[in-house]
Amino acid sequence: MNFTLKIWRQKDAKSHGAFETYKVSDISPDTSFLEMMDILNNNLIHEGKEPVAFDHDCREGICGMCSLHINGHAHGPEQAVTTCQIYMRKFRDGQTIVIEPWRSAAFPVIKDLVVDRGAYDKILQAGGFVSVRTNSVPDGNAIPIPKKDADESMDAAACVGCGACAATCKNGSAMLFVAARVSSLAKLPQGRVEGARRAKAMVAKMDELGFGNCTNTGACQAECPKSISIAHIARLNREFLSAKFED
Amino acid sequence: MSCFLTNSSLGKKLVMSVTGCFLVLFILFHMSMNITLLFSPEAYNMVCEFLGANWYALVGTVILVAGIAIHFIYALMLTVDNYRARGKQRYAVTVKEKGVEWASKNMLLLGWIIIGGLALHLIHFWSKMQLVEIMGSHYFTPEIDGTATVINPANGALLVAYTFSKWYNVLIYILWLAALWFHLTHGVWSMFQSVGWANDTWYPRLKCIAKIVATLVLLGFAVVLILMYLNSGDIIAQMSHWVPEA
Numbered sequence: 001m002n003f004t005l006k007i008w009r010q011k012d013a014k015s016h017g018a019f020e021t022y023k024v025s026d027i028s029p030d031t032s033f034l035e036m037m038d039i040l041n042n043n044l045i046h047e048g049k050e051p052v053a054f055d056h057d058c059r060e061g062i063c064g065m066c067s068l069h070i071n072g073h074a075h076g077p078e079q080a081v082t083t084c085q086i087y088m089r090k091f092r093d094g095q096t097i098v099i100e101p102w103r104s105a106a107f108p109v110i111k112d113l114v115v116d117r118g119a120y121d122k123i124l125q126a127g128g129f130v131s132v133r134t135n136s137v138p139d140g141n142a143i144p145i146p147k148k149d150a151d152e153s154m155d156a157a158a159c160v161g162c163g164a165c166a167a168t169c170k171n172g173s174a175m176l177f178v179a180a181r182v183s184s185l186a187k188l189p190q191g192r193v194e195g196a197r198r199a200k201a202m203v204a205k206m207d208e209l210g211f212g213n214c215t216n217t218g219a220c221q222a223e224c225p226k227s228i229s230i231a232h233i234a235r236l237n238r239e240f241l242s243a244k245f246e247d
Numbered sequence: 248m249s250c251f252l253t254n255s256s257l258g259k260k261l262v263m264s265v266t267g268c269f270l271v272l273f274i275l276f277h278m279s280m281n282i283t284l285l286f287s288p289e290a291y292n293m294v295c296e297f298l299g300a301n302w303y304a305l306v307g308t309v310i311l312v313a314g315i316a317i318h319f320i321y322a323l324m325l326t327v328d329n330y331r332a333r334g335k336q337r338y339a340v341t342v343k344e345k346g347v348e349w350a351s352k353n354m355l356l357l358g359w360i361i362i363g364g365l366a367l368h369l370i371h372f373w374s375k376m377q378l379v380e381i382m383g384s385h386y387f388t389p390e391i392d393g394t395a396t397v398i399n400p401a402n403g404a405l406l407v408a409y410t411f412s413k414w415y416n417v418l419i420y421i422l423w424l425a426a427l428w429f430h431l432t433h434g435v436w437s438m439f440q441s442v443g444w445a446n447d448t449w450y451p452r453l454k455c456i457a458k459i460v461a462t463l464v465l466l467g468f469a470v471v472l473i474l475m476y477l478n479s480g481d482i483i484a485q486m487s488h489w490v491p492e493a
């Protein structure tokens with residue numbers, strides 16, 4: 001398969017970037033999207049040009065490191081998968097593919113397609129944890145948790161922190177990410193204890209870092225590679241408002 | 248307490264939701280008053296008299312204005328924040344994400360249309376009814392069929408029939424109602440989400456309720472408009488000589 005790629009190139013955080021057009025040819029349909037990028041970079045290196053910088057790590061959909069806004073979609077045109085999980089057979093032969101970095105004021109571009117997603121780490125540090133004194137490991141069945149709660153918690157815990165939610169949202173809101181983290185802990189007895197403090201601290205951090213206000217468009221859940229539901233946002237709203245009214 | 252309603256994103260959304268809910272309730276109340284016109288212009292005038300320039304109607308007006316003002320100011324505040332959060336550099340390619348409704352991304356635009364329609368509406372009715380009573384009597388005297396006719400501020404039915412005897416007013420109001428329909432199809436379920444009263448089971452139900460409420464509002468107002476347009480001659484003839492009971 002052959003493709004025309006329009007890729008955002010930007011030297012560093014301070015420079016102005018622009019789109020550059022590249023051609024790749026003889027790509028097998030079973031090549032993954034990131035392998036296609038590797039082939040492009042290999043060609044560029046052979047031509048003595050600067051390869052395209054992009055983020056990736058596990059390449060199996062679990063680390064959340066890959067990003068890329070591909071033809072208008074965070075993580076490409078397929079639903080419920082990360083960029084590293086899409087294959088070139090999903091595209092038409094000869095298609096032009098536009099590849100952009102995440103665009104959000106809180107995620108500045110560092111180079112080419114790489115953005116700084118440190119803001120999500122800062123939100124996590126503000127409250128996305130459980131404080132425990134660890135003694136020896138307790139019996140696994142010592143704390144019974146209803147299956148429904150465990151399932152909901154696990155659904156939320158599937159969030160890989162990739163940033164697609166804020167990158168997709170027209171308001172640059174990080175609500176889906178914050179909601180997933182608050183919700184996954186709020187549903188478990190160990191996390192419940194610090195629920196109120198966690199919701200307040202994480203929302204305050206999110207606001208401070210310049211993320212926008214959610215207006216319930218639902219674009220985040222459509223683009224989230226882990227299909228996190230906005231029902232978790234409803235739970236975050238509940239957690240936060242009840243914590244505030246208890247103050 | 249007072250601060251999270253102004254400085255936290257979720258606090259601001261709570262204000263948006265509560266004022267939005269209040270406006271929806273007001274709109275339903277206003278619609279049910281208009282419906283009386285379908286049965287009897289005299290009954291409608293009784294409602295107008297009841298809601299003239301007396302203390303409870305004035306208190307209601309002040310609360311209503313505050314509700315609209317707060318909803319509007321918060322809408323602008325949220326939008327400015329969100330514009331900044333989106334950043335200066337925009338995507339070259341954007342799409343409509345799966346399941347995302349147009350109205351949800353255009354609430355502010357729809358709100359501006361609603362505000363525009365509201366201004367016109369106040370000129371058409373409020374300035375000739377409650378305002379006249381507040382200011383003392385400067386009756387509105389339009390020319391109807393070439394003769395200047397005095398419209399008493401309590402003669403709401405005549406004013407309505409006069410206003411909607413003109414086709415362009417009917418058209419403008421219907422466009423206004425259409426914007427409100429879109430605003431409500433998103434707003435009515437969104438206000439539940441913003442306070443956290445929603446989950447995956449309830450989304451389809453809430454969205455259905457939102458469409459029903461929006462459509463009810465659209466039809467409830469539009470029916471009155473259209474019937475007024477069609478019957479304006481008869482009602483003007485019937486109500487021209489109406490005087491309020493002493």
Ligand code: HEM
Binds near residue numbers: 216322
């Ligand atoms: C004055 C002009 C208006 C403007 C500029 C405006 C604007 C907005 C905006 C920007 C939102 C944000 C959407 C969100 O945060 O989810 C919103 C929500 C809403 N609006 Fe309006 N609106 C106006 C008038 C009205 C009126 C007249 C009604 C009722 C009949 C109304 C009902 C609602 C509702 C129910 C919501 C949902 C609240 C929420 O999502 O939390 N709005 N409006």
Ligand code: SF4
Binds near residue numbers: 160162163180224
């Ligand atoms: S909620 Fe979804 S889109 Fe947002 S960071 Fe987590 S996995 Fe990525």
Ligand code: FES
Binds near residue numbers: 061062083085
């Ligand atoms: S590279 Fe790890 S999720 Fe894509």
